[in-house]
Amino acid sequence: MNNKDFISDISSVTGYTVADTQKMVNMVIDYMTDNFQDGNAVTIPNFGTFDVKKKLERVMVNPSTQQRMLVPPKLVLNFKPVVSWKDKLKNGGGR
Template sequence: MNKAELIEAVATKTDSTKAQTAAMLDALMATVQEALTKMDAVQLVGFGTFAVTERAGREGRNPATGKTITIPAKKVVKFKVGKSMADAVANSKAKVAKAR
């Protein structure tokens, strides 16, 4: 499901216009991004938690040359799924979609 499909599905479920739903989704994403840039976690009970963690620097290899390279430390966003969401997915009868 892409953003346009998500907007259409939410608009249908909430009996809102696509424009209103798109504005709300954009505001939600901007608000989550602002919180994460301030290193605040965003917890949506039953859905999951977005949080920023520090990934340590490490040694890696260039797959083309085999040369050792240093991969620097960086901040990354992690998502931990909530129990209700995990249970719903685990009990789903739908086929697993292949990554595009």
């Protein structure tokens, strides 16, 4: 499913126009992005939690040259689904 299909499906279910639905989805994504930049987690009930984790600085070895390189620390976005979603996926994703 691409963005256009996603927005049109949501707009047909909610009764809003496609343009209004696109604006609402963009607002939610912008809100989530602002929270991630502040280091806050975003929890969506019955879906899961998005949070930002810090990966520590580490030493990596290039396998072809055996040269050691220092990889700087970075922030990574992590998603943890609710248990019911995990169970659905383990059981084949049935509805």
